[in-house]
Amino acid sequence: MNPAKSGSDSPFPVILSGPSGAGKTTIRDRLLAEARSPGFLFSVSMTTRAPRPRERDGVDYRFVSRSRFETLVDSGAMLEYATVHGERYGTPRDNLDRAREAGAHLLLDIDVQGARQVWEAVAEALSVFIVPPTAERIVRQLRARGSENPEQLRRRLTNARSELTAAAEFDRLVVNDRIEEAVDEVSALVAKGLVPRRRLGAAEWRYVKRIIGELDALRPMW
Numbered sequence: 363m364n365p366a367k368s369g370s371d372s373p374f375p376v377i378l379s380g381p382s383g384a385g386k387t388t389i390r391d392r393l394l395a396e397a398r399s400p401g402f403l404f405s406v407s408m409t410t411r412a413p414r415p416r417e418r419d420g421v422d423y424r425f426v427s428r429s430r431f432e433t434l435v436d437s438g439a440m441l442e443y444a445t446v447h448g449e450r451y452g453t454p455r456d457n458l459d460r461a462r463e464a465g466a467h468l469l470l471d472i473d474v475q476g477a478r479q480v481w482e483a484v485a486e487a488l489s490v491f492i493v494p495p496t497a498e499r500i501v502r503q504l505r506a507r508g509s510e511n512p513e514q515l516r517r518r519l520t521n522a523r524s525e526l527t528a529a530a531e532f533d534r535l536v537v538n539d540r541i542e543e544a545v546d547e548v549s550a551l552v553a554k555g556l557v558p559r560r561r562l563g564a565a566e567w568r569y570v571k572r573i574i575g576e577l578d579a580l581r582p583m584w
């Protein structure tokens with residue numbers, strides 16, 4: 363029997379969201395490197411932001427002009443789209459078709475605005491919110507990235523706070539303390555083929571609220 367075709371093994375989109383600095387990209391890359399069936403297909407987003415050093419067009423993102431982006435939105439070619447940190451980001455609808463054809467889970471690394479649009483459009487999507495264990499980790503990781511000036515850093519931290527407040531809408535919370543454990547946790551959730559719950563449990567939400575409180579306490583340092 364082809365495992366990709368049997369009941370709970372049928373692939374579905376997996377959304378990873380969470381504040382900048384939570385380690386989403388590392389988790390995503392580890393999941394993509396896993397040998398599993400069904401595997402993951404990374405959803406390459408379109409963006410109007412400039413490429414960072416080492417980012418490759420068509421692999422990390424499809425880098426497009428603002429006018430091209432808006433034309434695609436107007437033509438209905440986007441599954442979801444949003445403005446994040448002042449730039450446009452979106453998921454071409456084609457990505458879903460590609461994953462279906464490949465028999466793979468489409469792995470989306472998108473913000474909470476985009477996540478809402480995807481789970482509205484695709485009922486079986488599983489949404490996972492990734493948080494670091496402390497707010498201090500968010501600040502430290504954003505600083506360490508070094509790619510942003512102080513103004514951009516502040517904007518990302520403000521945005522991180524507002525992303526955290528949306529966590530409650532997600533199916534599951536994964537705390538990225540140790541990367542291997544976080545990857546295993548996401549992997550296990552996907553393997554279970556869970557029916558989306560679309561609300562965090564009370565204890566999970568309390569965890570996120572603590573991080574929001576910590577981030578507010580660190581605000582003078584931003």
Ligand code: 5GP
Nearest residue numbers: 407408443444446451452453471472473476
């Ligand atoms: P970065 O510029 O650091 O690569 O990404 C900034 C934020 O945009 C991240 O939270 C990332 O998840 C989000 N993002 C990336 N691609 C998309 C997309 O296609 N749609 C939406 N809504 N958000 C995206």
